[in-house]
Amino acid sequence: MLLENKKIAIVGGGPGGLTLARLLQLKGVAVKVYERDTNKAARIQGATLDLHYASGLKAIKTAGLLKAFKDNYRPGAEKGRVIDKHGNILFDEHAEVTTEDFDAEHFRPEIDRDALRNILLDALQPDTVVWDSQFVTMSPIGDAWKLEFKNGTTATADIVIGAEGANSNIRSFVTPVKPFYAGVVIVQGNVPDAATTIPDMHHLLQGGKIYAYGNERYLHVSSKGDGSIDFYMSSKKDENWWQNSGIDFSDRDQVCSWFKNEFPDWDQIWLSLVEHANLPLYLRPQYCMPLDKGWDTLFNLTLLGDAAHIMPPSGEGVNLAMLDALELSEYLTNGEFKDTQAAIASYEKEMQHRAASEARDAMDMTEWMHAEDAQTKFLQFFGSNT
Ligand SMILES: Cc1cc2nc3c(=O)[nH]c(=O)nc-3n(C[C@H](O)[C@H](O)[C@H](O)COP(=O)(O)OP(=O)(O)OC[C@H]3O[C@@H](n4cnc5c(N)ncnc54)[C@H](O)[C@@H]3O)c2cc1C
The missing domain is CATH 3.30.9.30 (D-Amino Acid Oxidase; Chain A, domain 2)
Known part of the structure; x- marks a missing residue:
């Protein structure tokens, strides 16, 4: 296996980083997650997330966590209302009956961000996450990396995965390209x-x-x-x-x-x-990260989730991050690649292709959502999906 006797450092314990840690541990890989939050109790900001069949839920299933997910998701939280600025209800999903079927492609169960993080944390081996480790910089030592954290500690790893979200510092070690406003x-x-x-x-x-x-x-x-x-x-x-x-x-x-x-x-x-x-x-x-150019693959460093492909919210971000984790873990452990460079290159090619397409959609969505006729467009969208 490519990762035998290798130390993997995942920087960032969000949904992407933790999913990757769990999936790699299932394959017997030595992995640490370096997370900025001071401890597990840190409250995560942000609304509930819906996981999708072919991405977020697929990763949860592969991670062996479907039961934990079912115990923690929030049935009904996905139901929406379109309300105008005067408070009138224009469209209402609450009257509709939802079939809760985890094998159905259209089913998009919602879960709180804290609950999702806890499910993933609880599945990791003890002391996998090193809390209070805000990544500052890193430097090569031979083929490995020395990571430095804000609290003065350091760590070494053979392969580093930047999973520290939108404001990733590790991104600059991979590509000079910066996200645009x-x-x-x-x-x-x-x-x-x-x-x-x-x-x-x-x-x-x-x-x-x-x-x-x-x-x-x-x-x-x-x-x-x-x-x-x-x-x-x-x-x-x-x-x-x-x-x-x-x-x-x-x-x-x-x-x-x-x-x-x-x-x-x-x-x-x-x-x-x-x-x-x-x-x-x-x-x-x-x-939004421009992904049309790509970057030169490194054999010991890559990115996933928002660190790789920040884009305006479109309901896909967490799903993309978890699918990145799933594919990266598979490519690094399935024995089909001759070295880590080849495995990471294949992962990055697919990840960038997928994310570039989603980013275009997210930019289009951002445009129409802030147009004068957004309410009409959104109602048409809802209507066409019922
Ligand atoms: C307003 C808004 C609404 C959204 N709504 C949705 C939605 O409905 N559905 C959806 O799928 N997506 C949504 N998203 C996007 C979604 O939140 C992200 O795509 C998703 O969280 C990305 O996961 P990630 O693991 O890559 O990064 P993150 O979730 O950002 O996790 C990164 C982790 O790294 C840690 N970290 C950061 N910096 C450092 C550092 N220097 N050192 C160590 N650790 C660090 C952070 O504390 C965090 O735990 C929304 C985003 C925004 C801004």
Whole structure:
């Protein structure tokens, strides 16, 4: 086996990195995950994720974790409503009966990000994850790498996998190409204990998702298993708007006046989100990695997930990351390649091809979601899928 007696360092314990660690351990590979979070209890920001049959769920099945997934996913959380800015329901999936069939291609079960991380963590051998290890840089030592972390510790590895997400530092060791700005900023927040703090929104949400469009803005609201509500408010902005706006997103009054200005004539029910959200709100300018050029494969370093192919959200990111992990683990362990260079080259070729296509779709989606007629388009999309 190509990885016999080799030490693998995965940097980043997100869904991609942890899936890879689990799959490699199932093949008897020595692997460590270096994760920036200080411990397992660190709370992960972000709405629920739906896993797809041919990617995320396929990786979960191959990792032997389908039962754990079934014990933790959130039936019904995938059901959505399209609501206009005045609060009128235009489309409602809650009336539809969903067949929960994990063997059906269309079934897209939702899971909270924390629950997914815990399933993967619990499946790893003890001490696989080295917490509080924020990668800073690395340097070659012969054919291996010496990694350095912010807390002053170091580690060595024969092969390094950069899985540290959108702002990957390891990316620059693989390619000089940088992601370009995708034109939108997402303002993200979370409202705890929604049934008590914002009962009207809680009721409207019905444990699922809400999609709202208007004024060239997009608002995505999503229930979480802990009783909180997550929201993304997205609009076209200059790349440095968030730095230059002068708005303090940790100040309630400033956040509320920003919202009223940004979403004029939207109903009070939307304002209630920022009135009760934990502060600060998070500002996420969106970037996209150009993947048409590729890069020269290295024999001891590669990337997966957002580190390899950050793109604006399109509902595919976590699925792509987990499929990357599945394919990379297979290519490195299936005995079909003469060396790690050949295995990584095949993985990167397919990964880049797949991600380039998804990135084009994600950029198209970002464009129409922030157009004047977005609500009409989205309703047509829903209609054509029912
Ligand atoms: C607003 C928004 C909404 C989204 N919605 C969806 C959705 O509905 N469906 C979907 O499939 N995808 C969605 N995505 C995309 C999805 O979140 C990502 O594609 C997915 O999380 C990528 O997984 P990953 O493992 O590659 O990286 P990440 O999930 O980003 O994990 C990276 C890990 O690396 C750690 N890390 C970061 N830097 C370092 C460092 N220097 N050293 C060590 N560790 C480090 C982080 O703490 C983290 O644990 C969304 C993204 C955004 C921004």
